[in-house]
Amino acid sequence: MRVGIGYDIHRFVDGRPLMLGGVEIPHIKGLEGHSDGDALLHAICDACLGAAGLNDIGHQFPVNDDRYLNISSCELLREVLEKVKEKGFRIEYIDSVIILEEPKIAPFKDRMRMEIANGLGIGMDSVSVKATTQEGIGAIGRGEALAAYAVVCLT
Secondary structure (H helix, E strand, O other): OEEEEEEEEEEEEOOOOEEEOOEEEOOOOEEOOOOOOOHHHHHHHHHHHHHOOOOOHHHHOOOOOHHHOOOOHHHHHHHHHHHHHHOOOOEEEEEEEEEOOOOOOHHHHHHHHHHHHHHHOOOHHHEEEEEEOOOOOHHHHOOOEEEEEEEEEEO
16 A cells, blocks of 8 residues: 655636636636646646556656646546556545635535545545635635645555
C-alpha cells in the first residue's frame, strides 16, 4: 500500500469557466491556469503521482508545453492513471477537500465524485469530495483563489 498527498491553488479570473472535479460549476469567474485550471483534479493527480513514486504534475505536464494549453484536466487525470498502472499500482481510495468561500459546491459534489470515479475506473464509493471555507482569512477568504488537497491510497 502507498499513500500520496496533493495540493493545488489557483486564482480566480474573469473570462473562464469554473472547472472543479471535471464539472463546470456556474460562477462569475473561473480559475487561472495553463490547462483548464481544475485545482481539485490537479491535487488528485499530484497525490497519485506521489504515491506511485513519480515526478509531480508540473514535471509531467509542463506549463511551457503547448500540448497542455487549455487541456481538460480530466485528460491529465487519465494520463496519470496510465502512469500509475505502468508502475503496477491500482487506485483504491481518494479523499479530497476544496477550500473556497464561494460558490457553494454541495449541489455538485456527487457529479464531481462520478466524473473522478469514471475517469479512473473506480467506484464512486471510492471517491470523497468535501468542501470548507477559509472563514474570510487570506486570499482564499477574500474570494481571490481556491485550493484543494487530496490524499490517495494505492495498492
